[in-house]
Amino acid sequence: MQQAETAVEETRGQRSVQQFWVGLLEPRVLGPLFGAGLVVLAVVVIHQITGRVHLNDIYAALAQTMPAAVAQSLALTVVSFAAMALYDVMAARRVAAGRVSDRLAAFAGMIGYGISNAIGFNVFIGGPVRYRIYQSAGLDAADVGRIVGVSFLTFGSGIVVLAGLALVLDPAGVAFLKNLSPFADRLIGAAILLAVAVIMLWLAGGERNVALLGWRLPLPSAGSALAQILVGAVDIAAAAAALYVLLPADVAPGFATFLLLFVVAITAGVLSHAPGGLGVLEATILVGLGAGTRPDVMAALIVFRVIYYAIPLVFAGVSLLVFEAYRARAAVRSVSGRAAAVVRPVVAPLSATLVFCGGVVLLLSGNLPAENDRMGFLSDVLPLPFAEASHLLASLVGLMLIVLARGLYRRIALARIFSILLLAAGAAFSLLKGLDWEEATILMLVAGLLFAYPKVFYRKGNWRSFRPTPTWLALIVIVLAVLTLVGFLAYRHVEYQSSLWWEFAWDGDAPRFLRATLALVIVAAALSIDALINRPHQPRPAKAPQPVPEAVRRLIAASRDTHPALALLGDKRFMLSPDEKAFIMYGIAGRSWITLCDPVGEPEAARGLIWQFAEAADRAGARAVFYGIGPDLLTTYLDLGLAILKTGEVARVDLAQFTLQGGARADFRHAEKRAEREGLVFSVVPMADVPALLPELRAVSDAWLATKAGREKRFSLGRFDENYLSEFDCAVIRKGNDIVAFANLWRSGGKSELSVDLMRYRHGVSKILMDALFAKLLLHGKAEGYRWFNLGAAPLAGLADHPLASTWNRVGTFIYRRGDEFYNFEGLRAFKQKFDPVWTPQYLACPNGLALPQVLVDVTNLISGNPIRIFKR
Template sequence: MALGALILFRGVYFLLPLTLATLLLVGHELHRATDTPVGRAAARLSPVLLAILVFIAGIWLLASGVTPTTIETTDILALHVPLSLVEIAHMLGGLTGLTLLIVARGLLHRLDAAWWAALILTFLAAVLALPKGIAWTEATGLVILGTLLWVFRAEFGRHSTLRSQTLEPEWLVAIGLVVAAMIWLLFLSYRDITYRHDLWWQFAFDAHVSRSLRATSVVAVVAGGIGLWQLFRPAGRAALPPTTEKLALAADITHRQDSAEACLVLMGDKSLLFSIDETAFIMYGQSGRSWIALGDPVGDPSRAPNLVWRFVETASAHGGRAVFYQVTPAALPWYLDAGLRAFKLGEAAHIPLTDFGLEGPQRAPLRHAYNRARREGLSLEILPPGSVGAVIETLRVISDTWLANQRVREKGYSLGTFDPAYLERLPVAIVRRDGQIIAFANVLRTGMQREVRIDLMRALPDAPPSTMDFLLIELMRHYQAEGMARFGL
C-alpha cells in the first residue's frame, strides 16, 4: 500500500508536470513550424486531415467500449478504482465517441465550435481511457490528436454553432454504419456468452458484457434520435424576396463599398443572405437546383469567408448547389476553401479615370465622335437619385422602343431592368437633342470614390450614331472631375 502511494505521489508531482511541459513545448514548436512553406501547406490541409482523424478517434472509442479488458487490467481497476467510476467512464466513453463522429463534420467545415468541442472531448476521452481500462495507447493517441487540434487552431475561424449544422444523408449513413459495426463487434466479442435478461443489471468489475450492452444501447438510442431529428427538422425557408427593411439594410451596406456592381441589389429581385451581425450579405437567385450568387459578398471583408460557407451549406440543405457568378480573382481563396471550383467565363473592363482624355492619335475616333455629337446639338444631364420621376414616362417610351427594335426582353439578375423604383434609387444620365430626350443610362455608384459604371443604356432608333459614344465620354469626364478612380464597362 505504501509503495503504491509513493508511486502515485511521484507520478502526480513529477511525471505529470514533466509530461504537460513536454506537450506544451512540442505544440509550441509545431505552431512555429506552420510559418514555413511546408507548414502552410499542412495548415491548408489540416481541416480535412483533422476531421478524418477525429472521425477515426470516434470509431476507436466506440470499438474500445464493446471489447473486454484483460484479466490483469480488471484486477488493477478493482484494487484502485471505484466501480462507479469505471461504469461512468465506460458510458461516457461511448457517448464521446459518437459525439466525435458528429463533430468531425463541423471540423471539415472549419467551425470554431466544432474545434472547441473536439479539443475538449479529445482530452476528456484521454482521461476516461484510464479508469475505463488503463488504455495507455488510446490515451496517448488522443492526447496527440488534441495537440494537433491546438496547433492548427487558426484554421477553424468560422463562428457558428453545432446545433445549426445540418448532417448530410451521406454523413448520417456513415454514422449509422459505424454504430452498426459497433453492435456487430459487441456480439463478436462476447459470442461465447449466452444472452440473459439479467445481464443488463449486472454491475461488477468483470461484468464486461453488461457494461458493453448498456453503452451500446445508449449510443444506438442517441444516434437514432439525432438521425431522426436531422431527417425531420425543418429545412428552413426557401429563397424569398427581401423585405423593405432588409433591402434598406443592404442599401446602407452597399453605400460604403468600393464595388459599384453591388448597387444591383437595389433592384430588389434577388434574395439576400446576411452575416450573423448583419454587416455583410450575399445577393442570389435560383434557377432549378442552382443557387446563384451575384458577385462577391458585399460588406465587411472579415465576414465574407464564413458567409460563403453558410451560402454553400444553405443551398445544400435545400437540395441545391451553390454557384458564385462574376467573382473577383482576389476572392477566389474563399470559394476554393468552401470546396468550389473556378471557371473563367470572361473578363471585366475598367477605364482608369485619373489619366483619361481625348488627346493623342489613339483617341482620335473617340474625339471625332464626340465633336460630331456636339455639332449635332447633343447635351448630357445627370439626374440625382430621387429626381427621375418627372421624366420617367419619356424614359419608358425610349426603353420600350429600344427593346422592340432590338427584339429582346428585359433580362434582370446581373443587369438592371426598367423599373421606376430601381431607377429612382440611382443617378440617371439623359442625353438631349434640341431639348428632347433621346437616350438615357442609369449610373451605378456607391458613396466611395472608387468606381462608377453604367447599367441600362437605351436610345431611340433615330438617335445620331454617336449618341452612345457621347454619353460614355461625358460620363467619364464628369466623374473624372469628381475624383472617381475608374469607370466600369
C-alpha cells in the same frame, strides 16, 4: 392569442416533418442512405449466418494464419494495384496525350485507388485525390473527370469479361446459378464473350464515335480496348486471388467459381459506397461459400481487408503527403518556413482522420470485453457506478468525435475546441471504465496535436457548420453497424435475457454493451433527424429592400460605372474597406459567397477589399466567388489562386462618335421616323415624379412578364420593385396617354456612363418599339454630355473556340451556338452589335477543380433560383 400561437407551432411542426420526408427523397440523401442500408443489411446477414461463432474463435484462427499465404496475398495485391495504375496511364494517354507522363499517371492511379478503395465513395474521393496530383501537370477538372471515367470503364470491362469466362469454364460450381443447367450457364457466358468480340470487331473497322446529347465521344481503337480489358481482368483476378490464397483449402471452390463470386461481391461493395465495401463484401463471400460458421474463413476475410485495403491506404496517404511536400519545396525559403509549409496544410485533414479513428477506438473498446486483471484492480479503488457511467459516456464521446471530425476537416475553430475537450474526456473515461491506458495515451496525443496548431483552425462556425451531411451520416451508420456486429460476436456465449439490461456488475460486459448500443442508436437517430430536417437550403432573396449604408450610396454616386446601382436593389450584403473608400456587394448561395462585379471605389482600397472578402469567406468555411468582374483587377484574383473563366462581353457605345447618320444606322433612322408616325413619344421622367407613375409601370411590367417563360431574375439584374425604381429617373414611351415602354436610367458620377437596367414594354404595340427606345436613349445620353452608353453584357460571347482551348471555353461556345431553344445568345449579341460598341470581356473568378460545377450551380441559383430557369426567356 394562445390559440394563434398554438396554430403557428403546429404549422411549424408540420413543415418540419414534411421537410424531413422530402429531404429523404432527395438524390443526394437517397444515395448515401441506400449504401448505409446495404451495409446494415449485410451486417444482419453476417450475424444470422455466423451461428455460434465467437470472437475468441476468430482470434484463434487469426493466430494460425500461414505466413506463406500472407506473403502470396501481399504479392498479388501489388499486382492488382500495378494494374490499377495502368488504368490511369491508358486513360491519360487518351485524354491528355503529351501533357501527363506515364510515371505521374501511374502514381495518380495507385494513390487514388489506394485511398478511394479503402474510404469508399470512389468517385467523390478518388476524383479530388487525382485532381491534386494531375493539377501539377496543368489538367483541369474536366480532364480529370474524363480520366476517372475511362478508368472506371476499364474496370467495368474487366468485370464483364471475367464473368463471362467464369461461366464458360466452371458453370457447375456457381451456387446461385444452380437452378440452371451447365449448358445454360455456358450459353450465358458465351453470349457475354460474343458481345465483347462483336464490339471489338466493330471498333477494328476504323475510328468510332458515339453521339450523346450533341457531344461527340471518341471510342478507343480495338487494340486499346483489348488492352483495357486485359488490364481490368488482371486487376480483378489478382484481387480475387489475394483473398483466394488466404481461404482454407477445404472451403475454397475452383478459382473460376470463386472469381465470379468475388466479382459479385466487389460490385455490391462499389454500389454500397461503403469504405472498401465493408460488411457487404464479407456477407457476399460468406453466403456464396456457405461458410458462415467457419471462424477461419472470417479470419481470412479480416487478413485480406488489412492487406488489400488498410496497407495500401497507409502507403497512399504517406505517399500523398510526400508528394505535397515535394510540390511545396520551391515556395519555401527557410528551414522553419519549410517545416511550416509542409506540416500546416496537412494538419487539418490529419487531425480529422486521427479524431475519427479515436472515435472508432472508443466505440470498439466499448463493444469488447474488458481485461479481468484491470477490472479487478479498478474494483478495489472505484465505485461501480463510476465505471458504468464511464463506459456509457466513453461510447457517446466516440460517436461525437466522429461527428466533429468533419468540422476539423473544414478547419472550424469551435470543432477544435470541442474535440480537445472530448478527447481529454474520452481519455479519462477510458481509464475509469477499464484502465485502458493505451487508448487514453493515443487520445491525449491527438489532443496535443490539436492544441499545438490553433491557427490552422481559424474558421468561425457553430453546430450548423459541422452538422453531418447525408454522406457523413451514412458513414456513421456504417461504423456503428460494423462495430455492433463485433460486439454481438464478442458476446455470442451470453444468452440474451431482458434482465441483462438492468444487470450492473464488474463482470457485466454484455449488459454494458447493450446499454451503450441503445444509447448510441438513440443519439445517432437524433443527429440524423436534426441533419435532415435542418439541411442546408438556398437563401431566399429579401422580400423588402435592405437598408443601404450611406457610405455605399456615396461611393455609388462617385463611381464612373453604372453597375454599382444594383446595390440599391435591396437583396445584397455589403463589405466596406476599413477606410470606407471601397465596397463589395455580394450574396450567399450554398457554400459560395458571390460578389457582383469588381469592388466599387478607389483601386488600392478595392484590391485590399478583395483579400479581405476572400479571408472572411474562408473563415466562414465558404468559397469566395467573384462574378461579372472586368479585366482591371485580374492580377489580384490570380494572386488569390482563383481560376479565371470568361463569361461573356460587355458592350459600350462611344456617345461622342454616335450618330444616326450613315448606312449602318438606317434601321434606327427608320425606327425614329416610324415612331413619330405611330404617335410614340419619348420622354425622361425625373426621379421625384416616378412614384406617381408606378401603377402604370407595373401594368406594363406585368404584361411583359406574362409573355415570358421565366420569372423575375435577381442579384445581377433589376426587378420590378417600387422602392428600387423610385431611386432613378425613368425613360418612357407613350402612345397617346398610355405608357407602352419604360426603362430606369443608371447614371454614373462625372457623366462617364449612362445605362438602363429594367426594360419592359407591351407586345403588339409596334415592331420598332425597342429600336426606337434605344435610339432615343443614346441620343438623350449624348445630348446630356455622357461619354459612354452601356448596353449590358452578352453572355458567353467571345469565348475561344479552338481544340486547345480550355474545357470551359468549349462548353460555353457549344451552349452559345446551340442554346437558342433556351436563350437567344447569338441574337442578343447581334442586336447590340448594330450600335458598333466597344466590347470588354467579363469574367468569373472562382476556385478551380471539382468545386467549379458547384460554383456554377450556386451562381445560377442566386440569380434565378434554379439552374435551369436562368436560360428561360
